[in-house]
Amino acid sequence: xxxxxxxxxxxxxxxxxxxxxxxxxxxxxxxxxxxxxxxxxxxxxxxxxxxxxxxxxxxxxxxxxxxxxxxxxxxxxxxxxxxxxxxxxxxxxxxxxxxxxxxxxxxxxxxxxxxxxxxxxxxxxxxxxxxxxxxxxxxxxxxxxxxxxxxxxxxxxxxxxxxxxxxxxxxxxxxxxxxxxxxxxxxxxxxxxxxxxxxxxxxxxxxxxxxxxxxxxxxxxxxxxxxxxxxxxxxxxxxxxxxxxxxxxxxxxxxxxxxxxxxxxxxxxxxxxxxxxxxxxxxxxxxxxxxxxxxxxxxxxxxxxxxxxxxxxxxxxxxxxxxxxxxxxxxxxxxxxxxxxxxxxxxxxxxxxxxxxxxxxxxxxxxxxxxxxxxxxxxxxxxxxxxxxxxxxxxxxxxxxxxxxxxxxxxxxxxxxxxxxxxxxxxxxxxxxxxxxxxxxxxxxxxxxxxxxxxxxxxxxxxxxxxxxxxxxxxxxxxxxxxxxxxxxxxxxxxxxxxxxxxxxxxxxxxxxxxxxxxxxxxxxxxxxxxxxxxxxxxxxxxxxxxxxxxxxxxxxxxxxxxxxxxxxxxxxxxxxxxxxxxxxxxxxxxxxxxxxxxxxxxx
Amino acid sequence: xxxxxxxxxxxxxxxxxxxxxxxxxxxxxxxxxxxxxxxxxxxxxxxxxxxxxxxxxxxxxxxxxxxxxxxxxxxxxxxxxxxxxxxxxxxxxxxxxxxxxxxxxxxxxxxxxxxxxxxxxxxxxxxxxxxxxxxxxxxxxxxxxxxxxxxxxxxxxxxxxxxxxx
Numbered sequence: 001x002x003x004x005x006x007x008x009x010x011x012x013x014x015x016x017x018x019x020x021x022x023x024x025x026x027x028x029x030x031x032x033x034x035x036x037x038x039x040x041x042x043x044x045x046x047x048x049x050x051x052x053x054x055x056x057x058x059x060x061x062x063x064x065x066x067x068x069x070x071x072x073x074x075x076x077x078x079x080x081x082x083x084x085x086x087x088x089x090x091x092x093x094x095x096x097x098x099x100x101x102x103x104x105x106x107x108x109x110x111x112x113x114x115x116x117x118x119x120x121x122x123x124x125x126x127x128x129x130x131x132x133x134x135x136x137x138x139x140x141x142x143x144x145x146x147x148x149x150x151x152x153x154x155x156x157x158x159x160x161x162x163x164x165x166x167x168x169x170x171x172x173x174x175x176x177x178x179x180x181x182x183x184x185x186x187x188x189x190x191x192x193x194x195x196x197x198x199x200x201x202x203x204x205x206x207x208x209x210x211x212x213x214x215x216x217x218x219x220x221x222x223x224x225x226x227x228x229x230x231x232x233x234x235x236x237x238x239x240x241x242x243x244x245x246x247x248x249x250x251x252x253x254x255x256x257x258x259x260x261x262x263x264x265x266x267x268x269x270x271x272x273x274x275x276x277x278x279x280x281x282x283x284x285x286x287x288x289x290x291x292x293x294x295x296x297x298x299x300x301x302x303x304x305x306x307x308x309x310x311x312x313x314x315x316x317x318x319x320x321x322x323x324x325x326x327x328x329x330x331x332x333x334x335x336x337x338x339x340x341x342x343x344x345x346x347x348x349x350x351x352x353x354x355x356x357x358x359x360x361x362x363x364x365x366x367x368x369x370x371x372x373x374x375x376x377x378x379x380x381x382x383x384x385x386x387x388x389x390x391x392x393x394x395x396x397x398x399x400x401x402x403x404x405x406x407x408x409x410x411x412x413x414x415x416x417x418x419x420x421x422x423x424x425x426x427x428x429x430x431x432x433x434x435x436x437x438x439x440x441x442x443x444x445x446x447x448x449x450x451x452x453x454x455x456x457x458x459x460x461x462x463x464x465x466x467x468x469x470x471x472x473x474x475x476x477x478x479x480x481x482x483x484x485x486x487x488x489x490x491x492x493x494x495x496x497x498x499x500x501x502x503x504x505x506x507x508x509x510x511x512x513x514x515x516x517x518x519x520x521x522x523x524x525x526x527x528x529x530x531x532x533x534x535x536x537x538x539x540x541x542x543x544x545x546x547x548x549x550x551x552x553x554x555x556x557x558x559x560x561x562x563x564x565x566x567x568x569x570x571x572x573x574x575x576x577x578x579x580x581x582x583x584x585x586x587x588x589x590x591x592x593x594x595x596x597x598x599x600x601x602x603x604x
Numbered sequence: 605x606x607x608x609x610x611x612x613x614x615x616x617x618x619x620x621x622x623x624x625x626x627x628x629x630x631x632x633x634x635x636x637x638x639x640x641x642x643x644x645x646x647x648x649x650x651x652x653x654x655x656x657x658x659x660x661x662x663x664x665x666x667x668x669x670x671x672x673x674x675x676x677x678x679x680x681x682x683x684x685x686x687x688x689x690x691x692x693x694x695x696x697x698x699x700x701x702x703x704x705x706x707x708x709x710x711x712x713x714x715x716x717x718x719x720x721x722x723x724x725x726x727x728x729x730x731x732x733x734x735x736x737x738x739x740x741x742x743x744x745x746x747x748x749x750x751x752x753x754x755x756x757x758x759x760x761x762x763x764x765x766x767x768x769x770x
Binding site: 018019021022023059060204205206207208209210213245246247248283284285286287288289300301302303304305306362364365366370371372402405436438440444449452453456460462567589591 | 629630631635636666670671672688690691699726728731732734737744750
């Protein structure tokens with residue numbers, strides 16, 4: 001729980017993460033401010049403080065207003081609800097029941113955030129402050145123990161002790177590769193050249209992942225603090241934060257944090273009197289997925305197109321402008337201050353043998369509780385998707401979960417008890433990536449998913465090396481053919497062949513892993529490929545040429561819900577009598593299937 | 605931003621470009637600022653950028669075409685970005701693309717003849733929990749379906765900038 005000023009009776013935390021803002025959180029916050037400052041409520045204004053915070057995590061239920069110290073969490077709040085909250089809860093101490101979270105499994109209303117199953121099973125380390133502090137307030141960060149780790153590192157420890165502590169913690173890079181962070185630092189410190197640089201990789205490009213965005217927006221100082229500690233450890237004088245073009249809010253939040261840190265002597269000359277000089281600059285990306293690859297990112301900062309180079313020499317020795325450079329991703333940086341403050345042995349008590357600490361996952365797709373989840377490494381997929389995520393909605397069947405972004409793979413239901421850590425995921429033919437977990441149900445076509453990823457990668461391959469550029473193109477052509485019902489059985493072998501060449505001969509990780517979506521779906525969902533090719537049928541009803549829908553008269557109740565949803569008026573039937581689809585009109589959009597509460601609409 | 609500041613002539617270009625240090629590493633930042641002003645990158649502005657930072661025009665051109673954030677064609681006053689990240693994709697972003705085509709007659713990368721509307725797809729805007737998401741200029745619309753999209757288009761038609769929500 002966050003610290004509260006003594007004169008305050010209530011602290012209200014309004015989630016202003018991207019999801020909640022899209023659902024009107026700014027208006028909620030404004031309404032709250034207006035209600036608290038209106039003249040007749042002077043007493044209330046003096047004893048109540050409202051904070052616009054970063055993402056609370058459970059985006060599916062936002063916007064949130066959390067009231068402390070009682071810990072009352074209101075969900076799906078609208079600006080119009082604010083007068084009632086002020087009147088009832090703040091003035092009279094009553095709970096507004098209709099705004100509480102509804103636990104569907106227990107069929108009960110839940111009041112406190114930590115009683116919501118989604119939160120109860122989480123361990124928040126990287127996200128420790130996100131949702132509790134106002135990201136624009138350095139004061140809030142300090143009250144939560146911010147910059148204490150910096151003080152400890154700079155004033156009580158020698159640089160090599162700091163590096164040693166990070167090595168001992170076993171912290172592995174959270175951006176995808178999973179390389180031990182401490183070893184990067186050590187290699188950088190051991191390279192004699194000066195100047196040295198620190199880079200934060202905020203080019204979160206994996207579609208379906210937004211944890212870095214939430215940290216940059218919701219707790220920017222934790223990233224800065226991590227970077228400053230590294231600057232001390234390796235003797236760097238300049239740092240860069242490369243932020244994805246699409247994240248305007250993150251840029252604003254980081255910019256403000258840098259200014260505040262400069263004003264308070266955490267950045268600039270002679271930081272905390274230690275003799276360390278360090279500045280941080282923000283660089284906005286241009287919108288290129290490959291720039292998440294560290295050498296491409298470095299090229300982009302230098303002012304080139306973002307093409308990677310072959311890493312026979314690592315950036316820790318020769319990076320930005322040919323100088324020793326440490327590059328870690330946002331979540332990795334956010335972990336550094338906690339490790340320095342609480343010690344490596346505390347950190348290693350969390351997680352598994354080869355993967356220490358926690359990992360933030362973005363749990364999205366066909367799952368009830370979409371949002372950000374932080375759990376110890378080694379938590380199983382089942383726990384995350386079903387216990388925390390609440391399972392697949394609308395009574396549909398779980399089919400697969402995609403991990404690791406476009407370079408990752410799809411994991412089937414048989415492997416739900418897989419422990420999530422770097423090594424188990426690689427063994428299952430996928431990868432950790434940045435931590436996106438995209439849940440898919442039986443209305444997701446795995447062939448089409450593979451096609452989607454390849455079309456994504458076709459647009460994002462930088463084109464420098466042939467295996468990646470041409471290989472992706474070939475795979476995409478074949479997959480598109482299969483989705484249109486023109487696949488041949490030999491195609492499967494051909495794809496495996498191309499994939500192998502790409503894995504062995506591509507220059508960077510983008511090309512080497514680009515075939516993973518194809519290989520993992522072929523490995524676990526080969527049947528579905530065969531259905532498309534030999535059976536001329538798409539079981540999920542997604543590939544239009546291969547789908548035909550019908551209504552099962554034994555199940556259809558004639559409720560009429562699907563009628564207005566059909567864009568071509570292709571469903572006929574009297575009320576309370578089984579409906580039917582006129583297949584010559586049907587455009588196979590699937591709107592009716594998704595609207596049916598009884599699952600009466602089937603794929604032939 | 606005032607009208608005068610965004611004049612599409614050499615004076616206007618100079619005001620923007622000379623505001624940055626004349627180094628190669630500021631090319632992307634300069635192009636961001638030009639895009640914000642003009643909704644695309646005018647050729648003359650790119651030529652001036654190349655001259656100013658001291659690189660061949662071909663290098664600036666290659667960057668302008670490499671990065672998705674930039675366009676060599678003018679975008680519309682109202683720019684629709686349909687998120688086609690994985691989550692939005694499996695939740696039906698293609699329906700939004702179809703619907704925009706039906707209503708405005710433009711596909712991804714195109715602008716209406718009157719320069720009012722343009723459409724592009726983006727890979728992921730980090731709003732996966734509220735998919736499918738639509739970005740109109742800077743505003744994110746959550747869980748958009750065909751019906752909601754019709755309303756949104758109506759809102760922006762005829763000079764509406766939908767600022768009342770701010």
